[in-house]
Amino acid sequence: xxxxxxxxxxxxxxxxxxxxxxxxxxxxxxxxxxxxxxxxxxxxxxxxxxxxxxxxxxxxxxxxxxxxxxxxxxxxxxxxxxxxxxxxxxxxxxxxxxxxxxxxxxxxxxxxxxxxxxxxxxxxxxxxxxxxxxxxxxxxxxxxxxxxxxxxxxxxxxxxxxxxxxxxxxx
Numbered sequence: 001x002x003x004x005x006x007x008x009x010x011x012x013x014x015x016x017x018x019x020x021x022x023x024x025x026x027x028x029x030x031x032x033x034x035x036x037x038x039x040x041x042x043x044x045x046x047x048x049x050x051x052x053x054x055x056x057x058x059x060x061x062x063x064x065x066x067x068x069x070x071x072x073x074x075x076x077x078x079x080x081x082x083x084x085x086x087x088x089x090x091x092x093x094x095x096x097x098x099x100x101x102x103x104x105x106x107x108x109x110x111x112x113x114x115x116x117x118x119x120x121x122x123x124x125x126x127x128x129x130x131x132x133x134x135x136x137x138x139x140x141x142x143x144x145x146x147x148x149x150x151x152x153x154x155x156x157x158x159x160x161x162x163x164x165x166x167x168x169x170x171x
Contacts, residue, residue, distance in 0.1 A: 036154075038065055038155045039064040039070060039072050039155055040065055042153040042158055046074075046151070046160065048075075048076065048077070048160075049077060050077060052064075054091075054098060054101075057092065057098060058098045058099040058102040058103075059099060060099055063106055063125060064106075065155075067155060068110070069108075069110035069155060069156040070107065070108060070109070070110070070125075070155055070156035070157075071106070071109065071110055071122075071157050071158070072105060072106055072153075072156070072157075072158045072159070073107075073144070073159050073161050074105060074158055074159070074160055075160075075162075075163060075165075076147060076161070076162065079161060079162050079163050080164060083164055100126050100167055101164075101166050101167065103126035104125075104126045104130070104165055104167045105124070105165065106124060106125045107122050107123060107124055107125065111157065112149075112150055112157060113150050113159060116132050116139035116140075117132050118132070120132045122141065126167060130142050130165060141159075141165060142163075143163065144161040144162055144164075145162045145163075146159050146160065146161055146162075147160045147161060148160040
């Protein structure tokens with residue numbers, strides 16, 4: 001009986017982490033309201049597969065489920081395809097570099113596109129700043145153009161960008 005209880009607890013925890021089900025409501029099978037539209041769920045709906053896979057691999061995907069508010073600067077699949085094999089291998093082979101890169105895509109406050117400062121900076125969860133600008137009326141971070149912006153999620157906001165920002169100093 002004890003092993004069944006442990007298995008149920010493990011399954012409930014796994015569902016809570018990966019499936020957006022609140023452990024308290026797992027018995028009823030109801031989805032947790034706060035998880036259904038968080039940054040993780042919205043990025044999944046937007047098809048940001050590489051961003052999500054790298055967040056998981058880096059061990060920082062929990063940030064996308066955080067209470068927030070957060071802003072995610074998420075590279076599109078097209079942005080990741082521009083990196084090239086050597087750069088992908090370099091980033092994914094080093095767990096610390098990958099974690100820092102993924103934390104560099106998240107700010108711990110909600111920042112709408114209209115609030116992106118021209119010639120400013122945004123502190124990331126990595127502890128370094130993304131340099132901001134406005135180019136032809138479109139906001140940029142570290143030279144990455146916004147391709148879609150102000151995508152709401154329950155714990156903040158998401159902006160899709162056309163390049164993959166990587167911290168220069170690497171901490």
